[in-house]
Amino acid sequence: MSGLFITFEGGEGSGKTTISKLIKEQLENEGYQVVLTREPGGVDIAEQIRDVIIDVRNTHMDKKTEALLYAASRRQHLVEKVIPALKEGKIIICDRFIDSSLVYQGMGRNIGVDEVYEMNLFATENILPNRTIFFDIKPELGLRRVYANKDREVNRLDLEKIDFHQKVYDGYKKLLTKYPNRIVSIDASQDIHSVYLQVLEKIKEIL
Ligand code: TMP
Numbered sequence: 124m125s126g127l128f129i130t131f132e133g134g135e136g137s138g139k140t141t142i143s144k145l146i147k148e149q150l151e152n153e154g155y156q157v158v159l160t161r162e163p164g165g166v167d168i169a170e171q172i173r174d175v176i177i178d179v180r181n182t183h184m185d186k187k188t189e190a191l192l193y194a195a196s197r198r199q200h201l202v203e204k205v206i207p208a209l210k211e212g213k214i215i216i217c218d219r220f221i222d223s224s225l226v227y228q229g230m231g232r233n234i235g236v237d238e239v240y241e242m243n244l245f246a247t248e249n250i251l252p253n254r255t256i257f258f259d260i261k262p263e264l265g266l267r268r269v270y271a272n273k274d275r276e277v278n279r280l281d282l283e284k285i286d287f288h289q290k291v292y293d294g295y296k297k298l299l300t301k302y303p304n305r306i307v308s309i310d311a312s313q314d315i316h317s318v319y320l321q322v323l324e325k326i327k328e329i330l
Pocket of ligand 1: 135161162163177193218219220221222223224225227228278280281
């Protein structure tokens with residue numbers, strides 16, 4: 124596959140979505156073909172699965188059911204959108220991927236990182252991003268941003284208690300040491316333009 128698979132990771136309110144749009148615009152101006160997408164979702168079936176996962180009525184969902192639904196959504200999105208784009212030589216920027224499952228389900232929900240990784244292999248067949256950018260922002264600050272942004276959907280996971288988000292944050296920090304070549308960290312607490320410049324630099328390193 125000749126394209127580049129880049130993923131953005133981080134807690135709630137880290138600015139991934141806003142930055143991804145700016146990066147796409149810049150790279151397209153430079154002549155690259157860029158596909159912007161997200162997980163869970165990105166294609167119709169996966170978006171339908173997303174609706175079930177994040178529905179605030181589903182607070183009683185079993186944690187393994189939740190992990191399986193994320194993996195199912197991931198599989199469909201990978202097969203229908205990511206792999207074809209990579210074969211066409213495009214740059215695909217995906218808002219969240221397997222690392223979200225490792226930290227949210229593996230660590231946040233205490234299923235275990237190795238267990239969640241194993242379960243995901245069935246879905247991903249070990250396809251990993253060429254580069255993952257971790258948007259480093261403390262959970263309190265990220266959540267404050269979420270609530271300040273009236274247009275953003277507030278979902279079931281936003282409503283988790285602060286210690287869940289702290290576990291997720293600590294989880295990402297652990298992943299950084301586990302995959303030092305793939306995952307790079309940027310300071311997402313800064314203003315949008317500074318964050319954008321940091322992200323662009325990390326992407327340019329592998330172009
Ligand atoms: P989003 O708000 O970034 O669109 O993501 C939706 C929520 O789903 C977010 O709270 C993170 C969570 N999530 C997981 O718990 N596991 C996963 O594998 C993915 C992709 C997202």
